[in-house]
Amino acid sequence: MTNLSIVTQFVLRGxxxxxxxxxxxxxxxxxxxxFTLLGNLLIFLAIISSTRLHTPMYFFLCKxxxxxxxxxSVSSPKMLFYLSGNSRAISYxxxxxxxxxxxxxxxxxxxxxxxxxxxxxxxxxxxxxYSTIMNHRVxxxxxxxxxFFGCIQATFLTILxxxxxxxxxxxxxxxxxxxPAMLKLACADTSVLExxxxxxxxxxxxxxxxxILTSYSCILxxxxxxxxxxxxxxxxxxxxxxxxxxxxxxxPVVLIYLQPTPNPWLNAAVQVLNNLVTPMLxxxxxxxxxxxxxCSLKKVLHQxxxxxxx
Numbered sequence: 193m194t195n196l197s198i199v200t201q202f203v204l205r206g207x208x209x210x211x212x213x214x215x216x217x218x219x220x221x222x223x224x225x226x227f228t229l230l231g232n233l234l235i236f237l238a239i240i241s242s243t244r245l246h247t248p249m250y251f252f253l254c255k256x257x258x259x260x261x262x263x264x265s266v267s268s269p270k271m272l273f274y275l276s277g278n279s280r281a282i283s284y285x286x287x288x289x290x291x292x293x294x295x296x297x298x299x300x301x302x303x304x305x306x307x308x309x310x311x312x313x314x315x316x317x318x319x320x321x322y323s324t325i326m327n328h329r330v331x332x333x334x335x336x337x338x339x340f341f342g343c344i345q346a347t348f349l350t351i352l353x354x355x356x357x358x359x360x361x362x363x364x365x366x367x368x369x370x371x372p373a374m375l376k377l378a379c380a381d382t383s384v385l386e387x388x389x390x391x392x393x394x395x396x397x398x399x400x401x402x403x404i405l406t407s408y409s410c411i412l413x414x415x416x417x418x419x420x421x422x423x424x425x426x427x428x429x430x431x432x433x434x435x436x437x438x439x440x441x442x443x444p445v446v447l448i449y450l451q452p453t454p455n456p457w458l459n460a461a462v463q464v465l466n467n468l469v470t471p472m473l474x475x476x477x478x479x480x481x482x483x484x485x486x487c488s489l490k491k492v493l494h495q496x497x498x499x500x501x502x
Contacts, residue, residue, distance in 0.1 A: 198357075198358070198359055199284065199358040199359060199360075199362045199377075200283070200284055201281050201282060201283050201284060201362065202281070202282050202283075202284070202287050202362045202363070202364050202369065202377075203280050203281050203282075203362055203363045203364065204270070204271075204274060204280045204281075204282055204364050204366065204367055204368065204369075205280070205363055205364060205365050205366065205367075206271070206274065206275070206280070206366075206367045207367050207457070207460040207461075207464075208365070208457045208460060209457055214275045214276075214277070215275075217275055218272060218275040218276055221268065221271065221272060221275065221464070221468060222272055224264075224468040224469060224472055225264060225268045225272065225468060227472050228260065228261070228264050228468060228471045228472040229261055229265075231472060231474075231475035231476065232257040232258070232260045232261045232471065232474070232475055233257075233261065234475065234489060235253070235254075235257040235474075235475045235478065235479065235485070235489075236254055236257045236258060236261075238479075238485060238488035238489045238491075239251075239253065239254045239257075239485075239488070240254070241488065241491065242484075242487075242488040242491070244484060244488070245484060245485070245488055248311050248326040248331050249308070249311055249312070249315070250485075251331055251335070252304060252307060252308045252311060252331075252334075252335065253308070253478060255304060255335055255338075256301065256304055256305075256308070256437075256474065257474070257475070259297055259300055259301050259304065260301075260471035260474050260475075261471075262293075262297055263294075263297040263298065263301065263467065263471055264467050264468050264471050266290055266293045266294045266297065266368070266467075267290060267294065267367065267368035267467055268467065268468065270282060270286075270290070270368065271367050271368065282364075282369070284358075286369075287364075287369035287374070288350060288354055288369075290368050290369040291349070291350055291353060291354075291369045291370065291371065291374065292346050292347070292350040293346070294346075294368070294369075294370065295342075295345060295346040295349050295350070295393075296339075296342050296343055296345075296346035297342070298342075298445075299341070299342035299345040299346060299396060300338050300339050300342035300343075301441060302342075302396060302397050302400045302441070302442075302445075303337070303338035303341055303342060303400060304335075304338045305400065305404060305434075305437070305438050305441060305442075306400040306403050306404055307334045307335075307337075307338060308434055309403070309404040309407040309408060309434065309438075310334075310403075310407055311326060312407065312408075312411060312431055312434060313407040313408075313410055313411055314326055316411050316414050316415065316431075317410055317411060317414045345392070345396055348392065349371060349392060349393065352385060352388065352392075353371050353374050353375065353385075354374075356375070356378035356379075356380050356382065356385070357378065357379045357380055358377055358378060358379065359379040360377070360379050361377055362377065363377075364377065366459075366460065367460060367463075368463075370463075371393065372459075393445075397442055397445045400442075401438075401442050404438060408431070408435065411431060415428060433477050433478050436477050437470075437473075437474055437477050437478070440470045440473060440474075440477075441466075441470060444462045444463070444465055444466035444470070445466070
């Protein structure tokens with residue numbers, strides 16, 4: 193029998209090979225974070241304030257904007273805190289919360305992208321039945337379902353990770369608490385759990401991506417049958433923003449969790465892209481290609497000085 197000390201806090205070592213670049217990274221990441229919050233908040237306000245945008249497509253886009261506000265907030269504040277010269281320590285409970293909410297919001301977004309693809313499928317392939325199929329009740333169930341199943345997935349992965357004993361080293365070789373970095377610190381054999389976690393983490397986004405591809409295959413067939421070139425162009429422009437956002441969201445997951453030989457620096461760079469850059473680009477992707485969103489954004493921005501004077 194040996195005495196094992198229980199770890200009560202972890203130390204985040206940050207991004208590998210970035211020693212001496214803390215000030216520059218702080219400025220860059222803080223800029224990304226601020227633009228992410230402002231951009232998604234503006235999209236949210238634009239949709240809420242315009243009755244023309246109170247449709248299923250913009251309802252799901254509104255929820256995506258809220259997820260993109262909270263998702264980078266899971267890891268960015270702590271990262272900015274220690275990049276500014278403060279302590280890199282994070283409590284055991286804080287680490288658990290980081291891992292849970294990271295996967296909860298990430299999984300919720302994956303399911304949300306799938307629901308948004310289904311919404312476009314119904315709108316383009318069954319336009320006459322769209323209002324009947326995508327009624328308020330169905331939209332509410334789908335929106336709640338994305339969070340419910342995201343919570344189940346995140347709870348499973350969090351329990352899987354933290355049911356292991358942590359009794360030795362406490363330095364997390366990463367900039368936030370994620371599954372691969374945490375399993376390295378466990379005082380037990382993690383080979384089976386790594387396989388189960390890899391299957392669980394990889395199977396969910398791959399299943400969502402397969403459903404999205406199925407939806408868009410049907411959409412493409414329907415668009416090609418549209419007789420007028422203007423109609424085809426309008427249908428393609430409606431779906432192009434969603435497809436761009438999907439590629440930006442799913443490619444980092446594939447690069448991080450399904451690569452045969454993990455590269456710590458590549459993983460950290462891709463995670464920054466996933467956590468900060470993609471949520472920042474989503475408002476631009478959806479607003480630049482959408483006249484209705486742009487008009488509503490102009491109205492919101494026009495009202496800001498009036499509100500400040502009041």
